[in-house]
Amino acid sequence: MNSKILSVLQGSNIEPSPIWMMRQAGRHLPEYLEVRASAKDFIDFCFTPKKASEVTLQPVRRYDMDAAILFADILLIPIGLGRDVHFEKGIGPILTPITANDILKLTIDGAAERISSVFETVSLVRSELDKDKALIGFCGGPWTVATYMIEGRGSPTKEVAKRFAYNHPEAMSDLLEALVISSADYLIGQAKAGADVLKIFESWSEGLSPYQFETLVMEPTKALIKRVRAAGITVPIIGFPRGAGEKSIIYAQETGINAMAIGTESSLSWAREQLGADFPIQGNLDPLALRIGGSVLRDAVERVLQDANGPHIFNLGHGVSPDVKIENVHAVINHVRGHEANYV
Numbered sequence: 001m002n003s004k005i006l007s008v009l010q011g012s013n014i015e016p017s018p019i020w021m022m023r024q025a026g027r028h029l030p031e032y033l034e035v036r037a038s039a040k041d042f043i044d045f046c047f048t049p050k051k052a053s054e055v056t057l058q059p060v061r062r063y064d065m066d067a068a069i070l071f072a073d074i075l076l077i078p079i080g081l082g083r084d085v086h087f088e089k090g091i092g093p094i095l096t097p098i099t100a101n102d103i104l105k106l107t108i109d110g111a112a113e114r115i116s117s118v119f120e121t122v123s124l125v126r127s128e129l130d131k132d133k134a135l136i137g138f139c140g141g142p143w144t145v146a147t148y149m150i151e152g153r154g155s156p157t158k159e160v161a162k163r164f165a166y167n168h169p170e171a172m173s174d175l176l177e178a179l180v181i182s183s184a185d186y187l188i189g190q191a192k193a194g195a196d197v198l199k200i201f202e203s204w205s206e207g208l209s210p211y212q213f214e215t216l217v218m219e220p221t222k223a224l225i226k227r228v229r230a231a232g233i234t235v236p237i238i239g240f241p242r243g244a245g246e247k248s249i250i251y252a253q254e255t256g257i258n259a260m261a262i263g264t265e266s267s268l269s270w271a272r273e274q275l276g277a278d279f280p281i282q283g284n285l286d287p288l289a290l291r292i293g294g295s296v297l298r299d300a301v302e303r304v305l306q307d308a309n310g311p312h313i314f315n316l317g318h319g320v321s322p323d324v325k326i327e328n329v330h331a332v333i334n335h336v337r338g339h340e341a342n343y344v
């Protein structure tokens with residue numbers, strides 16, 4: 001394998017930076033919408049390896065991205081743990097909020113096995129993907145997944161989940177432990193099926209007190225990575241503590257991740273200064289600039305390239321949204337690779 005992404009993750013400073021985009025497979029692509037329309041619902045879609053592998057490969061085919069990211073969701077793990085999850089159009093994920101008593105009944109044994117059709121997707125993608133493209137597997141960070149399990153849906157403040165952690169520390173610790181064990185098994189299964197890189201999406205790291213960041217994010221993430229490594233998995237792990245601000249530095253230094261994805265709100269040059277010349281970083285084009293296009297987007301891409309200064313994977317600070325124009329994704333890639341870029 002001769003993947004530029006893997007070289008960067010091993011600490012090489014490659015020019016131009018290899019590129020992929022979070023949510024590169026999704027509703028901005030007509031070929032995605034076509035497959036999506038043939039699926040019963042979003043979860044069934046994720047659990048159908050033929051369809052999920054097809055949409056995983058679509059953005060690599062169309063854009064020549066340097067990596068494919070497994071098409072799945074961070075909320076499949078609660079299904080493996082015996083909770084019900086569904087996705088409602090226009091709202092997003094809906095779960096039955098978990099209680100302290102329910103936490104004792106989580107089906108930790110075999111949780112990853114119950115969602116193992118995802119491993120089939122991984123091996124199907126790996127068998128069809130060019131050798132020089134990396135396949136990225138992922139899971140949600142234990143805290144982020146716990147917020148959905150406790151609150152039952154996305155919430156702006158996560159206050160219900162934060163209160164639950166303060167008021168029921170034992171139940172919270174049991175829930176995080178269940179997520180650490182099942183997510184580790186899930187990542188191990190993905191790596192064994194052919195994922196070359198793993199990524200942990202801790203999307204709701206913002207706004208936590210130092211105490212809660214330590215107990216809800218740092219400790220579970222360390223335990224998760226330790227379990228994955230203890231199973232003999234050596235592939236690089238990218239961490240994405242979105243919105244953690246200054247706390248993302250100890251996250252990068254102490255959890256055991258090999259590279260850090262930087263969200264929209266932080267500066268790449270600041271991250272570089274804090275983490276040193278050799279630490280691989282990923283990010284962090286403003287997704288809003290990608291939606292706006294034109295010279296706004298050109299300038300934003302230029303700033304990212306100027307700020308990276310070392311091992312870097314070009315990406316967004318968050319995901320591609322449905323209103324993004326295909327021409328602008330092409331233009332960003334061409335720009336990053338030093339070719340003529342036609343922004344619209």
Ligand code: CP3
Pocket residue numbers: 021022023024025026027036042069070071072073074075087091092093138154201203319
């Ligand atoms: O990045 C990729 O292309 C890989 C696949 C992927 C999806 N979700 C597919 C998806 C990944 C890595 C995720 C992670 C995920 N899922 C996160 C963490 C990353 C982040 O965005 O911060 C979170 C918080 C979720 C939970 C989730 N899944 C929400 C809140 C939603 C609804 C929002 C929306 O855009 O509708 C989803 C659904 C979802 N997951 C879609 C996709 C492509 C849209 C579903 C559709 O096609 O209708």
